[in-house]
Amino acid sequence: MQAETAQKFEALEQLAAKLREVFTKAGFEPVAPAILQPADVLLDCSGEALRARTYVFSDLDGHELCLRPDLTVPTARLYLERNPTVHEEARYCYNGPTFRYSPADGKNTRPREFRQMGLELYAMNDRLAAEAEIFKLTIESIEKARLSDYKIKIGDLGLFTAFIDAIDMPTRWRARLKHHFWRPDAFHKLLRELSGDEEGASQTKNSWPLLDSKDLLGAMLIISNHMRDHKIPLIGTRSLEEVTKRLIDRQLDTAEDRLSKEKVQLIEDYLAIQGPPRAAMARIVDLTDKADIKIAKAFKRFEKRLDLFKERGIEMKNTEFSAEFGRSFEYYTGFVFQIEASNSEEIGPVAGGGRYDGLLKKLGAMDKVRAVGCAIHTERLLTLVEGEME
Amino acid sequence: MSKKALTIAVPSKGRLMENTLKMFASIGMTIKKTGHERGYHGKVIEHEEIDVAFLSASEIAHDLRSGRIHLGVTGEDLVRETIADHHKRVTFIKPLGFGHADVIVAVPKSWLDVDTVADLEDVAAQFQKNHGRRLRLATKYVNLTGRFFARNGFFGYRIVGSLGATEGAPASSNAELIVDITSTGETLVANHLKILKDGVILMSQANLVASRNANWTSAAIEARNKIEQRILTEKTPE
Numbered sequence: 001m002q003a004e005t006a007q008k009f010e011a012l013e014q015l016a017a018k019l020r021e022v023f024t025k026a027g028f029e030p031v032a033p034a035i036l037q038p039a040d041v042l043l044d045c046s047g048e049a050l051r052a053r054t055y056v057f058s059d060l061d062g063h064e065l066c067l068r069p070d071l072t073v074p075t076a077r078l079y080l081e082r083n084p085t086v087h088e089e090a091r092y093c094y095n096g097p098t099f100r101y102s103p104a105d106g107k108n109t110r111p112r113e114f115r116q117m118g119l120e121l122y123a124m125n126d127r128l129a130a131e132a133e134i135f136k137l138t139i140e141s142i143e144k145a146r147l148s149d150y151k152i153k154i155g156d157l158g159l160f161t162a163f164i165d166a167i168d169m170p171t172r173w174r175a176r177l178k179h180h181f182w183r184p185d186a187f188h189k190l191l192r193e194l195s196g197d198e199e200g201a202s203q204t205k206n207s208w209p210l211l212d213s214k215d216l217l218g219a220m221l222i223i224s225n226h227m228r229d230h231k232i233p234l235i236g237t238r239s240l241e242e243v244t245k246r247l248i249d250r251q252l253d254t255a256e257d258r259l260s261k262e263k264v265q266l267i268e269d270y271l272a273i274q275g276p277p278r279a280a281m282a283r284i285v286d287l288t289d290k291a292d293i294k295i296a297k298a299f300k301r302f303e304k305r306l307d308l309f310k311e312r313g314i315e316m317k318n319t320e321f322s323a324e325f326g327r328s329f330e331y332y333t334g335f336v337f338q339i340e341a342s343n344s345e346e347i348g349p350v351a352g353g354g355r356y357d358g359l360l361k362k363l364g365a366m367d368k369v370r371a372v373g374c375a376i377h378t379e380r381l382l383t384l385v386e387g388e389m390e
Numbered sequence: 391m392s393k394k395a396l397t398i399a400v401p402s403k404g405r406l407m408e409n410t411l412k413m414f415a416s417i418g419m420t421i422k423k424t425g426h427e428r429g430y431h432g433k434v435i436e437h438e439e440i441d442v443a444f445l446s447a448s449e450i451a452h453d454l455r456s457g458r459i460h461l462g463v464t465g466e467d468l469v470r471e472t473i474a475d476h477h478k479r480v481t482f483i484k485p486l487g488f489g490h491a492d493v494i495v496a497v498p499k500s501w502l503d504v505d506t507v508a509d510l511e512d513v514a515a516q517f518q519k520n521h522g523r524r525l526r527l528a529t530k531y532v533n534l535t536g537r538f539f540a541r542n543g544f545f546g547y548r549i550v551g552s553l554g555a556t557e558g559a560p561a562s563s564n565a566e567l568i569v570d571i572t573s574t575g576e577t578l579v580a581n582h583l584k585i586l587k588d589g590v591i592l593m594s595q596a597n598l599v600a601s602r603n604a605n606w607t608s609a610a611i612e613a614r615n616k617i618e619q620r621i622l623t624e625k626t627p628e
């Protein structure tokens with residue numbers, strides 16, 4: 001962090017205190033997760049891409065540690081420490097330094113060290129109520145900080161999942177599309193492959209007999225004989241069964257009809273939807289009706305969520321829905337939102353959050369634990385508020 | 391580092407050193423070690439103004455980054471691995487036609503279902519489901535690996551540090567796949583590994599490299615120009 005003037009320090013502290021008051025009044029307990037985190041937990045969870053933007057180092061015992069690149073994972077670990085077996089409903093809020101790698105050439109605009117404030121709500125059964133609570137508090141805190149000129153973006157990854165589930169195609173293709181959702185480039189490449197526009201990974205001619213997809217043991221025998229004949233020993237952790245299963249899948253893929261142009265277009269059309277929430281809903285209905293597919297359950301949830309927001313008095317000014325939004329944060333699983341200043345896009349979002357039901361299990365929880373949270377970039381918020389006052 | 395006009399670093403051992411000295415000799419620069427045989431300093435008989443440092447190939451990459459040396463002969467793989475923003479810090483003057491080694495992605499030959507990088511993400515998803523973790527990848531090339539896979543859409547892996555023989559990691563179950571250098575491919579075969587069809591990350595060879603951060607006095611520039619001129623007109627030995 002650049003050295004702060006006493007004035008800026010004072011202003012940030014005051015802002016944080018103001019927001020904390022909003023959060024504690026709503027029943028969120030202030031917590032202080034460790035700044036130093038075990039690197040392997042974070043890398044296992046977020047993948048190697050994290051290494052490129054995190055300060056990772058080894059201590060004298062040879063343990064890989066990192067400076068926390070955000071507070072969601074550290075706070076989730078704290079929750080699991082306190083609730084190792086029974087996952088009770090809990091509300092935490094936090095405020096503290098966060099670290100992201102930034103090249104040290106002095107020209108960068110992104111700070112290496114910044115404060116992050118946030119809320120996490122765990123294990124609340126009523127999903128929509130939990131989302132409304134976090135969303136409302138985030139907006140309230142932004143308003144309390146006196147930021148008035150902002151816009152909101154929302155999305156719903158549950159809708160995307162339902163959409164893919166409703167389109168007729170082999171189950172394993174659905175799994176692959178969902179898996180690649182977070183990487184737009186890989187996703188489009190996969191779409192082209194499934195539609196036959198691009199030669200896929202699995203087009204090599206095999207030198208073994210046709211495998212019977214209903215006879216796994218028989219197929220394994222064929223593959224094992226092939227390996228023996230070609231003097232290929234089975235090494236490493238992946239089993240013969242795993243290799244054979246994927247070979248069967250590949251064989252099925254080649255025999256399968258390609259994903260039709262209409263279906264590819266349908267997926268692309270869905271992902272391109274953007275606009276005011278109610279108008280976006282109409283567009284979704286339009287798309288699904290025309291294609292004669294049903295996503296009633298996910299759609300109802302989306303509709304009910306909007307109604308609930310209204311009922312709770314959440315004023316959704318300047319709000320846009322984007323079907324694609326949420327793609328850059330792999331741990332989100334449902335409702336996502338982001339708030340940024342209307343005319344200062346270069347500053348970056350001031351707040352963002354959403355539902356991440358898969359994370360706690362990845363971190364070692366016994367079961368899936370429902371979770372919704374948000375993070376607020378208080379330094380950006382302060383810059384914007386000060387800008388508005390001038 | 392030295393009071394002479396320019397410091398050039400050459401590899402301190404093995405074939406890489408021999409070939410480097412031969413190359414310089416062919417352009418009329420006879421490099422001799424000064425002091426005892428195992429020392430690390432040398433001189434160019436024909437050019438008093440040039441100082442020679444004998445260093446390991448990876449030290450040369452580090453010193454090119456910091457600017458402790460003006461010029462150095464080292465592998466392109468090491469430069470790209472060691473210097474994240476290498477285009478800002480160094481200039482590749484010329485590939486020298488020796489020290490060939492490819493940085494490649496290799497998997498067990500028994501993975502009959504895997505031919506390309508695109509297969510890996512599917513395998514990773516299957517592996518995560520069955521084994522509850524990401525694929526482990528053994529390598530010394532953490533940065534090259536990260537950049538290559540980020541570009542090619544493979545994310546379901548974790549890097550495990552590799553101190554000794556990387557090629558042995560899959561057989562000993564310390565990793566599922568590797569990124570390593572190979573020149574003939576023999577070691578891979580011996581370890582029952584195969585290179586993915588699109589798994590060549592970099593075809594590397596020894597290069598003459600200039601540091602942008604070094605102290606480029608007019609005398610240093612003059613010495614560099616002389617070397618560059620001769621080396622660029624010299625045919626690359628194969």
